Amino acid sequence: MLNIADTLYDWCRAARPFALATVVQVSGSAPLPPGTALAVDADGTVVGSVSGGCVEGAVYELCRQVLEDGGAPSRARFGYSDDDAFAVGLTCGGEIDVLVQRVEPADRPHLAAALEAVAQGRPAAVAQIVDGPEELLGRTLCVFGDAGACDGSLGSEQVERAVAAQAHTLLRAGRTGRIELGGDADTCPERLSVLVHANAPRPRMLIFGAVDFAVALSRAGNLLGYRVTVCDARPVFATPARLPYADEVVVDWPHRYLEHTDVDARTAVCVLTHDAKFDIPLLRLALDLPVGYVGAMGSRRTHAGRLDLLRHAGVPEGRLARLHSPIGLDLGARTPEETAISISAEIIARANRGTGLPLSHGAGPIHRPGPHPSPFSRRTAV
Structure with a gap:
């Protein structure tokens, strides 16, 4: 329901009763995860989605019904129908269970x-x-x-x-x-x-190195819902004017900043500095922290040399295996913008346990069942 939190809060402030339909269980390939919701108020205004469009009409009618008769909450299941091409169901072939209930804000x-x-x-x-x-x-x-x-x-x-x-x-x-x-x-x-x-x-994206690639990557990170920080020890490059999409621009030595900032399992660390005096102390620390992603830019030759320096600095092989370098997926990227998409794609694949392969090369459901919406999703009404 938090995908439509803004609208639901407005309705609660106005004491407007509404019907709430929530995806509570998913099996097979389904477009939206558990927790996603659709809501309808007494005027028939609808916000949100439970299926990306496949069964919205049927769920809307269930919401209208529970608003009119004030009945008890009920569950409905929607799946693919092979028998009737015009039956209400999911064209993707999965099944979803939806809980429909009336909400009285005063209660x-x-x-x-x-x-x-x-x-x-x-x-x-x-x-x-x-x-x-x-x-x-x-x-x-x-x-x-x-x-x-x-x-x-x-x-x-x-x-x-x-x-x-x-x-x-x-x-x-x-x-x-x-x-x-x-x-x-x-x-x-x-x-x-x-x-x-x-x-x-919001999850954090920490970008080290205020280079042209950082400008593009901070924009991509912002679009994905990250709180983006760009850090560089050079004040002439680390300026808000050069990095308008970053939430925060920090002038500091990268490893010193990382040592004193908050991170968690959703944090993505992207090292774009290309300079061993910055990279080695920074990566040595980053690979020892409970972050979700650590990537470093550079050629394969640069990466091999970097690994030797990290081993010499005492970083064990198990931690070195966490390092994504050269950073990003192989998209043939050349420009900073294309490279930012390449890096973002690898971060998304890592967060959602994706393969990074073309969907046309795989088999089975394209929507993986999971316990929660993507950490990158924004909570806006649709």
């Missing part, structure tokens, strides 16, 4: 608070019961960036504590995911499935 002030946090870019998560006893289906609990902060109701304190703990874990990791609990005395007697919609701060 869920905690949801409005979470949506406000997301709209303002602050960390928050919404835990939504998507499978379990009928009386609990659709209930929500919201957790916020401060450890222990939560609000909402899931039926019992035991359930709320268990869900809040796991939701905080997912929020820290920046992942939307489904958790299963219950069936024991420690939580609740009946099993529950809870979908946690997590909104973490």
Whole structure:
């Protein structure tokens, strides 16, 4: 639902009831991941998507129905129909389960608070019961960036504590995911499935070297939803005027800046400096940090020499294997803009465990099932 957080927050502020349709489970090839949502208000205004267009009409009618009759939340499954080419279904061949429920903002002030946090870019998560006893289906609990902060109701304190703990874990990791609990005395007697919609701060892209390639890569990183920092020790090159797409431009020695900045498993480190006095201390540190991607620009000859220097500096082979160099995928790129696309493509493939091969050379679903939306996606209504 966080893909349409801005609009849902506006509706909550205006106390406008709405129907919320949420993708809660995906099997096979499906265009959108769990957590993606579509919503309809009493005037018939629709925002969001659950399938990229395949079943939107049918889901819209289900939303209108739940708004009119005020019924209990319900689940619907949509898949491909071989028997009837005009049947409602997914042309991609997968299946999705959608939970449709009516939301009364006056009854869920905690949801409005979470949506406000997301709209303002602050960390928050919404835990939504998507499978379990009928009386609990659709209930929500919201957790916020401060450890222990939560609000909402899931039926019992035991359930709320268990869900809040796991939701905080997912929020820290920046992942939307489904958790299963219950069936024991420690939580609740009946099993529950809870979908946690997590909104973490934007992932970081750290670009070292304020060269022409950094200008293009910072623009690509910004488009992908990264918070982009460009760092260079040379003040004449590291200026906001030269790097208008970067969120932050830092004049400092690269390894010194990296040593004192915050990183996590979603951080991409891109070394474009081409200078051993910068590269070696920087890469030695970067390869020892829990970041998601480390890449360095240079020819194969440069890379071989760089590896020798890193080994001499004491970097073990297991850490050297994390280094993507020469940086980027083989797209035949020549210009800074083409190179930025090459680097971005490798980062995306790394984050989503893609092969980097042409889709025409593979087999099976092109939409890989996964626990959460891409960390690069923006949260805007469509």
